[in-house]
Amino acid sequence: MTTRRAVCPGSFDPVTNGHLDIIGRAARLYDEVVVAVLINKTKSSLFTVDERVDLLVECTAAYPNVTVDSFHGLIVDFCRDHGIQVIAKGLRAVSDFDYELKMAQMNNGLADVETLFMPTSPLYSFLSSSLVKEVATFGGDVSGLVPDPVLQRLREKLGG
Amino acid sequence: MTTRRAVCPGSFDPVTNGHLDIIGRAARLYDEVVVAVLINKTKSSLFTVDERVDLLVECTAAYPNVTVDSFHGLIVDFCRDHGIQVIAKGLRAVSDFDYELKMAQMNNGLADVETLFMPTSPLYSFLSSSLVKEVATFGGDVSGLVPDPVLQRLREKLGG
């Protein structure tokens, strides 16, 4: 049996409880899981790539087979470089599905990499990093939506 | 019986006949309806917030239980401050649905506020403020899509 490696790619700006749900479940399904922060210079972000990586490291410390990395460029190149066979993604809603299906079919054409979708837990089906930032910006309570370290950093960033 | 208050939030840049259809129906379902213009400083708009409020006041004059206001920040905070129990929204199509469902579940988690969706009249199912502006910008005829006061202001703004 070969080692099964999966990547959970994303912006994670910041990581939410929905992301952690997917990462935790991936950690049980694959031998090794790499959480990979996409470096996208054309999109503004609240947290720097380093801050996002640090928060992910802190929040996934309980999973011995999870590591955190960052990448820029094509996820299929990252997979090839790291011997990864599977892209693991959560699916929340139909709006996700359409876009993600296109990306998965494109990536499958570009390289020998499969995208496997896990349905998001119903509890987190409405949750996204943008919603969290929007709510936190105006002083709304996002505890329960993000892990504690993120909660604290959001308060520091936004002065909430 | 307590007073039933609802809010119709939106950008209203500018108000269309589709919006007025929803507002008019809300006016019959609730004791008091507040139309609330979202102040969003990060998004450029054709009409200023004041102009949008003025147009709404003019176009809803026929409904004695409708008032117009503006807000910035979270709609749930606006609801709490004004003793509003219900966010009333129109639903046109599936693309609306996905986003609005997420917002509604988020808002319901943040505060004790319900979002109630009214199906848009089939006549206005394709109508949006952006489409109106796009068509009007290039001299297209938008009478029948927006109320008369908006028609006139669009012509002034765009020199149509």
Place this chain on the structure above:
Amino acid sequence: MTTRRAVCPGSFDPVTNGHLDIIGRAARLYDEVVVAVLINKTKSSLFTVDERVDLLVECTAAYPNVTVDSFHGLIVDFCRDHGIQVIAKGLRAVSDFDYELKMAQMNNGLADVETLFMPTSPLYSFLSSSLVKEVATFGGDVSGLVPDPVLQRLREKLGG
């Protein structure tokens, strides 16, 4: 202020915790709520109409402004006969949306009745009476998905 009456129509074969979530929230939004079991002689059911009504009565006992009834024919006729202005429905997913939107637009054309949609709680977004029956038929555990009186009756019916 007039009395605000709403109806929650459905098959309720049997009532689930998802239905009760919608009914409970409707009970807070309207002065009076009628839960109305649709009598559909062309569709086979697990519970008789009387059994479904009895279970609903038992499970909604905590809401003083909720009553249970049954009807056959058009929901808009039921509304007219009972002075009801609003049909209150839950929306779970896009597949619901398309069908329900058509029905709502049809009903709005037939009579002066509005359909208002409440987003289902994320916890119950996957839940339906058919799924409950399918799972219970094969001895699966549906506690947490249906109220206790239904759990007991399902066991009696299905010998689980």
Place this chain on the structure above:
Amino acid sequence: MTTRRAVCPGSFDPVTNGHLDIIGRAARLYDEVVVAVLINKTKSSLFTVDERVDLLVECTAAYPNVTVDSFHGLIVDFCRDHGIQVIAKGLRAVSDFDYELKMAQMNNGLADVETLFMPTSPLYSFLSSSLVKEVATFGGDVSGLVPDPVLQRLREKLGG
């Protein structure tokens, strides 16, 4: 490393090239794959369960780690009995997604089983057993849509 076992459940009445695409890709992702034919006595079928199993055995002969079985009742019980952690399914289109997401969330609540979705190859996105049967019934050419053994058996059954 534990053995990774997945099940591909379905009616397979009959197996199509779309199913074989999913099964073949699952065979590379998991150590062992069980293709499981659902025995559904309330639904009429063209092929008997035994015929469907035989066709699947013949068409998956190239994959040493794929076995074929049948089951009735809940897929989560089948998983528990066979030490299976993953339900592997193909996703073709939005209409699949809504139903499959509900089933996956239900199954995840019933047992410790994950459903992982693979996007169907674009080539087979329109393909289903019912479409194949409908076309073959009226003498349409379904070569290229089903494997050769199925093509032959369809002709025998339908006298095409």
Place this chain on the structure above:
Amino acid sequence: MTTRRAVCPGSFDPVTNGHLDIIGRAARLYDEVVVAVLINKTKSSLFTVDERVDLLVECTAAYPNVTVDSFHGLIVDFCRDHGIQVIAKGLRAVSDFDYELKMAQMNNGLADVETLFMPTSPLYSFLSSSLVKEVATFGGDVSGLVPDPVLQRLREKLGG
């Protein structure tokens, strides 16, 4: 220039104003339009195939380039037999789209026939033969939804 022939296939049980909208627009886009009633012996219907054809002939009398026919089997065979290059269909909503897209891709693979979709007029986006029958069965008013000859025949059939 060759003659452009299109077919509008369907059950038409009975024809609605939505169907007539599509047929009328097709009559302007193509040189000849055949409205083709699908003979489906496994599905029960309110009107016989002959009655449906007669109603269609009566309701399309105003269009000199429209003829009415019936067929059973595959629509692509009907197209080949009648020198038809185009299947003309209306699209109402997302639920239509998914199924129709599959059928169109299947038919394009089976024969050299294109399926062209026309968006239904917003006025009829909620309309279907089944809804009309359901409403008429219980004495609801369907004038405005179906043409006059259908209105009369529905009353005779259903004693409304």
Place this chain on the structure above:
Amino acid sequence: MTTRRAVCPGSFDPVTNGHLDIIGRAARLYDEVVVAVLINKTKSSLFTVDERVDLLVECTAAYPNVTVDSFHGLIVDFCRDHGIQVIAKGLRAVSDFDYELKMAQMNNGLADVETLFMPTSPLYSFLSSSLVKEVATFGGDVSGLVPDPVLQRLREKLGG
């Protein structure tokens, strides 16, 4: 018989094999087809309008009844000016459908122009100009997704 003219509007930044599939099929359905590049000054593009027109001219040379043009403003005005009755568009997925349906209904209201949708070939259902640009930017292989002249120009632009 009048001449049937259709327009294929789009950004074509750059033209993909998916676009060419739609254009080629339109060339068989209509007497004359105009491919019209939308000039959108508010949106940044990789290729200039002239470059896009040139590439389209080169890639559609095999179709004698296809011409290439550019336009700015409303597509319905372009249609009126050129005696065009039909806007021909490809439909890939549900996310396309919702937006395109709105545009089509708007355009049909603005002018006597029909929008006819062709289902995209399954082979190209995931393909879009943005995906091509994203992949090519990072050195991914897009041969098979775009015609050869585009492949070459992409390499020149992006130094790939």
